[in-house]
Amino acid sequence: MAPTYTMAGSKGPNSYSQHSTYQRALLEVAKEKINEAISTKLNVNSASSRFNIADFGCSTGPNTFLAVQNIIDAVEEKYRKETQQNPDGNIEFQVLFNDHFKNDFNTLFQTLPLTKKYFVAGVPGSFFGRVLPRDSLHVGHCSYSLHWLSQVPKGIADRNSPAWNKDIHCTGFSEEVAEAYHDQFKIDMGSFLRARGEELVSGGLLFLLGSCLPDGIKMSETMKGMLLDFMGNCLHDVAKEGLIDQEELDSLNFPIYPAHVAEFKSVIEDSGCFTTEAFERISHANEELPLDPEFLVTSHKITFGGILETRFGKEAMEKTMERIEEKCQDILPQLANAKSGMQYFIMLRKN
Numbered sequence: 001m002a003p004t005y006t007m008a009g010s011k012g013p014n015s016y017s018q019h020s021t022y023q024r025a026l027l028e029v030a031k032e033k034i035n036e037a038i039s040t041k042l043n044v045n046s047a048s049s050r051f052n053i054a055d056f057g058c059s060t061g062p063n064t065f066l067a068v069q070n071i072i073d074a075v076e077e078k079y080r081k082e083t084q085q086n087p088d089g090n091i092e093f094q095v096l097f098n099d100h101f102k103n104d105f106n107t108l109f110q111t112l113p114l115t116k117k118y119f120v121a122g123v124p125g126s127f128f129g130r131v132l133p134r135d136s137l138h139v140g141h142c143s144y145s146l147h148w149l150s151q152v153p154k155g156i157a158d159r160n161s162p163a164w165n166k167d168i169h170c171t172g173f174s175e176e177v178a179e180a181y182h183d184q185f186k187i188d189m190g191s192f193l194r195a196r197g198e199e200l201v202s203g204g205l206l207f208l209l210g211s212c213l214p215d216g217i218k219m220s221e222t223m224k225g226m227l228l229d230f231m232g233n234c235l236h237d238v239a240k241e242g243l244i245d246q247e248e249l250d251s252l253n254f255p256i257y258p259a260h261v262a263e264f265k266s267v268i269e270d271s272g273c274f275t276t277e278a279f280e281r282i283s284h285a286n287e288e289l290p291l292d293p294e295f296l297v298t299s300h301k302i303t304f305g306g307i308l309e310t311r312f313g314k315e316a317m318e319k320t321m322e323r324i325e326e327k328c329q330d331i332l333p334q335l336a337n338a339k340s341g342m343q344y345f346i347m348l349r350k351n
């Protein structure tokens with residue numbers, strides 16, 4: 001089984017729950033669009049009083065609570081408008097929180113909003129497979145999660161393969177590597193859409209938010225790609241000091257692939273289960289990452305620290321973070337030339 005990568009758990013100072021305001025900003029700007037979409041596009045049987053919402057790739061919170069509350073507020077408003085009745089007591093919301101088994105669900109459940117007016121369940125497991133019963137879901141949501149592939153694509157870590165990748169991610173400069181990542185994306189995204197296509201009721205909505213690449217732009221030309229390359233350089237420094245085995249490092253690849261817009265659209269079309277109601281660039285309140293050494297170290301540690309520690313040990317991971325902090329000033333001028341990536345807002349309606 002391929003290893004799974006989760007965000008740093010707990011509520012502590014180096015946890016995702018304390019350092020996810022960048023991701024949260026997108027949910028805040030999407031609220032209005034979600035409200036409008038639910039008001040005009042959601043077309044589910046209103047005779048049913050139970051309304052099921054799932055957040056796929058929920059992590060530990062608090063962002064997931066905001067995401068589901070935005071959906072609930074919108075459904076309640078629609079209900080009020082359409083029936084002139086109070087939704088309280090008439091609709092019962094059930095929220096299903098999905099993430100990998102290894103996600104820190106304890107923190108998620110311990111920090112549930114005290115004012116919540118919904119029933120809760122965790123549905124652990126990869127969202128590339130089914131996690132819910134057929135025809136049971138009214139609205140699905142997934143933010144900042146679909147750039148994680150299910151596994152490192154085939155050939156990428158094999159020295160004898162034309163797709164062997166010495167970089168730690170898909171920079172976009174090698175055609176063979178890019179093709180292998182794209183192939184894996186097609187498999188994974190196809191599985192994600194097939195699973196959601198079975199779980200959603202007809203007329204139900206699926207909201208997808210996150211980062212992708214405008215067509216023609218390579219990952220390493222964007223700020224996020226440059227930062228991954230920078231982390232790769234810092235790992236090489238640590239290997240030179242003897243704390244990381246160079247061969248091991250050469251075979252390190254992150255299964256991360258923010259797809260290009262055309263690749264995304266094509267896989268949605270091929271799935272055949274959805275009508276695309278929106279595929280838009282959405283502006284992000286924190287479009288530019290705050291580039292101070294502390295932010296860089298913390299964000300790298302929260303996202304990649306666990307993976308690096310498992311692979312190379314705690315000392316090597318800590319040393320890499322020190323290097324990132326020390327060398328941070330070196331890459332700032334380069335980042336000024338970064339091309340823009342893209343934040344997307346996708347709304348799909350189940351046929």
Ligand SMILES: C[S@@+](CC[C@H](N)C(=O)[O-])C[C@H]1O[C@@H](n2cnc3c(N)ncnc32)[C@H](O)[C@@H]1O
Pocket residue numbers: 005006007020023024056057058059060063064098099100103125126127128142143144145148150
């Ligand atoms: C950056 S976090 C985003 C969390 C939250 N949605 C937000 O917007 O703040 C990405 C989450 O996706 C989860 N994830 C990645 N691949 C997954 C998969 N195949 N199945 C379920 N969860 C997955 C990770 O474990 C992680 O919690």
